[in-house]
Amino acid sequence: MKWFAGAQSVLDPAGPQAGRIHGLFEVFLWVAIIVWVLTVGAMLIAFWKKHGGERHDDTTKRVVTACGVITVAVLLALLVASAVTGSAFATVPSNNVMNIEIRGHQWWWEVHYPDYIPHERVTTANEIHIPVGRPVRFKLTSDDVIHSFWAPNLSGKLDLFPNRVNEAWFEADRPGMWRGQCAEFCGLQHANMAFWVIAEPPDKFNEWIENQRKPGVMPSTPDQAHGQEVFLNGPCVVCHTIRGTNALASVGPDLTHLASRHTIAAGTLALDRGNLAGWVTDAQRIKPGNRMPPVNVPSKDLEPLLAYLESLK
Amino acid sequence: MTPTQEAVERGTVDLSALDRSWAPPQGLLGWFRQVNHQNIGKRYIVTAFIFFILGGIEALLMRLQLAQPQNRLLNPDLYNQIFTTHGSTMMFLFAVPVMEGMGVYLVPMMVGTRNVAFPRLNAFGYYMYLFGGLFLYAGVFLHIGPDAGWFAYTPLSGPLYDPGKRTDFWAQMITFTEMSALVVAVELIVTIMKMRAPGMSLNRIPMFVWAMFIQSFMVMFAMPAVMACSGMLLFDRSVGTHFFNPAEGGDPMLWQHIFWFFGHPEVYIIFVPALGMISHIVETFSRRPILGYTALVLSQIATGFIGFGLWVHHMFATGLPQLGESFFTAASMMIAIPTGVQIFCWIATIWTGRPTLKIPLLYIAGFIAIFVIGGLSGVMIASVPLDLQVHDTFFIVAHFHYVLIGGAVFPLLGGIYFWFPKMTGRMMNDAVGTLSFWLTFIGFNITFFPMHILGLHGMPRRVYTYLPQTGWGDLNLLATCGAFILAIGFIVFVLNALSASQNGPAAGSNPWGSSNIEWSTPSPPPHYNFANIPVIRGREPMWTDPEPPVVTGLDDSRREVLVTNTLDAEPEHRYILPGPTIWPFLLAVTTTIGFIGTVFQMWWGVWGAALSFIPLVGWFWPRERPRPDLLESGCGSGGIE
């Protein structure tokens, strides 16, 4: 997983919403700086100016009143600016919208692409691919407690509630990878509940979705075949799905195209064999309290299992 | 013993008699029987600072954990308990109680009377607060610390996602502390309404008294909300009601609405008393009457009202309808106006006065520098789009620490420094004071300013760790260093206070040359506060009227005070206050038994109530000599009505 400072930042907008909010922020920021300098400056002068002489309380009171009036005016201006920005992206654009359903779990993100016929309904986890320049409508709900969906570079956050669907939308105006994270405290592993948004040019995106719609690849080497055995006869099938096999449980993330993702454990680890091995054998060391049990895989079976998982492009 | 006519005229009093009737009982048993506002007030302050230290230690632990990415100092379970306890401690066990303590100690002295209106209730409130705090910390040390955040959102705090008794302990602690807050509010309001010295009409009430008056009203209407919702949560968890259970038609949003309907005023409940202290400090050290008294009072009242109208701005990210949101944006920005006006008034007072930069005023300067930043970031997050970005990030953490530490703790430290001579009769050391101020000020900004930037760079709050690749490490390390400087600053302050209380130079009755009547009585004040209740003839009596006429004819041989009317403080009647008694303590004990029991088994509520019956009867059982004349002739009351 490469160094991604800035890939999860309000200050580096990659979409219209984040862009406008960033603009609004700068307005507020400058107002704040000016107000602060004036206030504190006035205070310092008040301390160190030459005192004495007779007081003109009435003039002073007029000055104070004036300051009050100015405050009101400034706040009014900011209020308008904020309202304009807010209403700018209040409504989801109607044409050419792509739908994505997101279901929050303790502590990972389940992602659906419902625009495709049911039996090929694309399901993935912790990684959201979107086409550049096309608005995406998110339907957000939660499986357990309240989570909050937040990809700062693209837009503000919105909470996921059990038994309720919230709607958000955003759009990426340039290709790239951005990180998001759960922003509402949701228990033990709140800190490790991240996801990646990957914006690609439409053709690359279509390529990706076409691949995602396929069932999981069949093992091509005896090693991988043995790995699949281990997977299907082991504990894995109690929680995970690999479409095209008889592993169909939906407790944990869908692994049909696991190897096509960049990270595992909800954006906690880069996907490579070492991390995969660590995660499979003792997930509790990496994310204490998460729902993936430590699995005692005999050493002769571990390598094939990993080989199989890594083949699931 | 009735004083001679001529003695009454001249206002000479039998001090030994006064002392006899007002002296608090001594010894261990005596400690539990004391009801003087001075003792109870000091207890509140000391206890609150002990909890402040505990909360500070928790803060340092969190900072250590976050000092570097993927630190393994604390496991997530422990971290969650620590940050929840930190928040709950600072809000419920430090900030509110310490302000109440200042109020309980100062208000009767400032309005010129000898005790609060309901001394026994006052004592009861303190014990409830103490037991509530001990209860929570007993849990924390037994690994039953709350771990759902200090606003305990359901369903995370519900029966399935927070098993065990952790959240029950937290919710019951709230019942304890809010009970104490409520009784203090009631007794302060009544004290201020009915027991002001003659002549202290509304327009002569000292600013801090106004502040406590407004704060108490806010407590009265905000605290019931949190008692209601924490009670509902307890029922949900223990007897299976469905208030917050979506499966049976309950709603997690209900919790958020009720909690924040309390939670937002809470901030002003902490902040308003600080405003009162600031006015006195600014006035004293600018050596001129405060400028814009009326404006200040009106803005505080406005703050009190608006404070109830903006709770929803904590819930912008929950997907509420647009229109409602913009209303609450407007309200949230509006609250900046009264605060701005007050800051302008203070600066103008300093500007037109002859300021001497003594340490209390230094703290106020620090307050303005810090609080204005907090206020302005507050204006930012009042705007829905900006809030959606920074909500629940470290930007918010920075914001509310700037508002609460800058807005409440700095004035509080200044206020303690300012009234310390009155409370102890000794002065704190100025050199050490200056040192502690600068340590606190610099440490504070190093700790919390970087958090703004961390938040903008996407760091959510309440994370026990973060990946090295996020690049958040350096600023977190900086913040941790700052936290330790800040801690040293507080420690120096506490040490300064401790040593000064033992062997500081003696302070006269009015070391700062301040304007209000609490400075007319010796330091430390006698148990009866004033040998003679002064008659108030101006807003700055000590400056305009140092030798005021006095109230005479109060019976020195018993705890008698003067009741005056609300508007103009004209004498209405004398009023006999109860003396030392053990019953409030015993009632607090029985109530505590009931409360703690209900956490495990609801029937304990009944047993607790039954137990409490005994101390209640003891409490209300008449102690004064019966008056045979009354029920026969009825003259005793006939004359009154």
Add this chain to the structure above:
Amino acid sequence: MTAEGNINVAPLPTIGFGSRAPLWWGQVYMMCIEGTIFVILVASYFFVRIGFTHWPPPSVIPPALGLPTFNILLLLASVIPMYLAGEAALKGERGKVIVNMMLNIVMALGFLFIRLIEFNRFSFKWTTDIYGSFVWIIVGLHTMHAIADTVQSMVVLLIVLLKRVDEKQLLGIKIDGLYWYFVVGTWVPLYLLVYVYPNLQK
């Protein structure tokens, strides 16, 4: 110390009644606090109710009106002896105080007994669903207040019976009455909410 301008309060009485008495104000504010709790519960009730098309939920039968209606009438009636007791106290007529207090306590106990039957007649428990939870907490909380003040009245009566009463107890009787008015006053809207409103909805 100068003598002129001094105020001699020795002639003033050592007790005030009504809005002159700190205790009276204390009681008023305590009632404000408890009132606020009720207001918040009622507000929550309606906040939740908005989420439903049918209220109460079809699964529950709303409580019957007969007994509760009789009970609220009894409660309202109990105000009269309480008021008379207060008046008698001011006039200092010990006998009348005792008689009226007793009458009030008897009525209060009757009310509480019928309240017990009401609880048993509810067709739902607090665990049934959100409706049940709200009905039980609202009625339960009010019952707590009623019990508390009945006990308080008993204590006051006991004091009047056992001791030669002084001013404080006269005031006590008035305050006790004030609190009883609160208990009765709050029940009227709550009665409408708990018993009448759901039946109207059907």
Add this chain to the structure above:
Amino acid sequence: MKHVAAGLCVSAALLLLTGCKREQRQLRAEPAERATFAAAPESPIVPGGKVPVKVEVRNPYEGDAYAIAEGEKLFSSYNCGTCHAAHGGGGMGPPLTSKNLTYGSEPENIFDTIQKGRPKGMPAWGGRLPEYQIWQLVAYVRSLSGQEPMSATPGRSDDIEYKTKAQLK
């Protein structure tokens, strides 16, 4: 402030008695408990009755609130509800809310039932679930019939699946 200290000690002692066991949260199971368990002998089938043979097998999570809650989550995750109904009310499969289950209600019996499966449809989870998860399920199942301490059992569930607002309307 020695009375305060005393007060703290008393309440601490008091809570220690009630607190410690219930409040344990073992986030990372001991290696021993990860392997699947195979020691408990097949228990004779005594319909309704209790099991005479008692083997010394203790549930490490007896009275542990966290384990009971985890068990409840696993119960719905692993779709036990499809046969036993949500909260073990009973459906195709027998109800779990009774104190004497068909194959015994002692922890080790329930463990066996889950691990080895039973005739007429109860699948064997032995190869699938680690031992500690089975024990968590055992704790939850026993809590359904009130055989776990009240103070460790939640007042109600937060399960949102079995009855939605839509159905209430």
